[in-house]
Amino acid sequence: MTMTIEQEIREKAAELGFVACGFARADAAAHAGPNLLRWLGEGRHGEMGWMETRKEQRASPAGLWPDAKSVIALGMSYAPARDPLELESHPELGRISVYAQGGDYHKTVKKALKALAHWLVDRCPSELKVFVDTAPVMEKPLSQAAGIGWQGKHTSLLSREHGNWLFLGIIYTTLELQPDAPGSNHCGSCSRCIAACPTGAITAPGEIDARKCISYLTIELAGPIPHDYRGAIGNRIYGCDDCLAVCPWNRFAESAAANRAFLPRAELAAPKLADLLDLDDAAFREMFSGSPIKRIGRNRFVRNCLIAAGNSGSRNLLPAAEKLRDDPDPVVADAAYWAAERLAS
Template sequence: MTMTIEQEIRQKAAELGFVACGFARADAAPDAGPRLLRWLDAGRHGEMGWMEARKSERASPAGLWPEARSVIALGMSYAPARDPLALAGEGEVGRISVYAQGGDYHKAVKKGLKALARWLVERAPSELKVFVDTAPVMEKPLAAAAGIGWQGKHTNLLSREHGNWLFLGIIYTTLELQPDAPGRDHCGSCARCIAACPTGAITAPREIDARRCISYLTIELAGPIPHEYRAAIGNRIYGCDDCLAVCPWNRFAEDAAANRAFLPRAELAAPRLADLLSLDDAAFRAMFAGSPIKRIGRNRFIRNCLVAAGNSAAPDLVRAVAPHRADPDPVVAEAADWALARLSASS
């Protein structure tokens, strides 16, 4: 029996490591653009000026590429083998978000997308564009429209088969592909993700204020972390998985050990804060080569580690923190002063 082009694409996508693949018309998420604009108008994007700068392109596929007729949404699983919350009480180690403990997902996902794109152009001559996270593309609403999941109350994409541990990739194409039914919402009355957010960043179901989100505060925010959120950050030094980790749908997700690109690096699974605080710029770059963490730079990372140290109630960390009071970066120096005051008060 002859396969349809959609069936062939799914088969090829699976060969390339994608566990989810769906299709939608390019205009299949009409509400996403207006929602984005309301969110931006409310200032909830904080300092992420790049979202404001290209909002018209992000609002819909047509805004970025008018020739697009269909969207192919794909997902690679990065489901962890270990409980992401296991280190919550370990004050002298830093917690790094699951997605950043292995290699840079941008490279792994884009490699798969480009391979699929090359195959598709040969199989069905067309024009197309591939995207992974950094382009002005609404991946989550488009993936939901393509049926590979739905946006949970934490705003992230959820899948009945893979939980919320999916890296998303998007292909815009001039092909007219048969769309899938959009994903159905299976959150029901569950609100565990909302309750789990340490800073109350999920202000209502599917409403998030990035300015309060620990992922934003530790990754996107360049200046000092507001004092009101520092204690809640705990020992998180890059990102936060709490709202993801508590989702009941994750019990169906199998860990992604088969994809070696996403296996956690041993030195990032439970790094000691004292060791991280000793990193100069060269050592930071060497340690995080090939990691998404490298993007935020040494100073922002040390700032995060100092906040975690201040929350540790571990007097032994004073020796690692104290030298940073003289750091030429005033943000780092201020964080060191704050951490020392906290450690002094807890001793």
């Protein structure tokens, strides 16, 4: 029996490493735009000005590209083999979010998206655009509309097969593709993700205040981390997996399905804070070459490590913290004074 173009796309996507593939009309997530504008209006995006600047383009596919007829939503697994919370009891080590322990997902996912796009254009001449995270595209609502999962109470995309360990890629196309049924919510009465958030950033099911989120505080925020949240950060030095790690749906996620490019690098799986506090700019760039961590720069990263050092209770880290009180970056110096005071007392 002859395959439909949708079946062919799914088969090719699987060949390229995607574990999920679905289709939706370009206007299928109409609710997402108003929700975004309300969220921005409440200031919950914090200092992420890029979300405000291109909000009209982000609100719907038509806002970015009026010619788009269909959306292809794709997911690539990065399911971890180990419990992301296991380093919580090792305060002298830094905790890096699972997604950032391996290679830069932007490059891996985009390479596969481009390969799928070239194949599709050859198969069905059309126009299309590919996106991975950095464009003004609402990947999660569109992915739910395309049926590859649903947005959980923590706002991340959830899949019954892959848990919440999915990198998302989106293709806008002028092709008229048969849409899939949208993903239905299977969270039920579970609220583990809400209870697990160290800073109370999940203010209600499906509602998050980025200004309180440890991922925002350690990655997006350029200035000093507010004192109210420093203790709750613990030893998290880049991102936070707590709300993701406690989700019961993850028991169905197979680490074997994860793309090998996302396997953790040995030096990032359980790094010693003492080593990280010694990084200068050149050493930071060398250590994080090819990693998404590189984009936040040495100063912001060392700031995070100093907060973790201050929370560690390890006086062995006091000399490193004291030394960094003279750092030329005032944000690093501020964190160093805080850490040294905590460790000395």
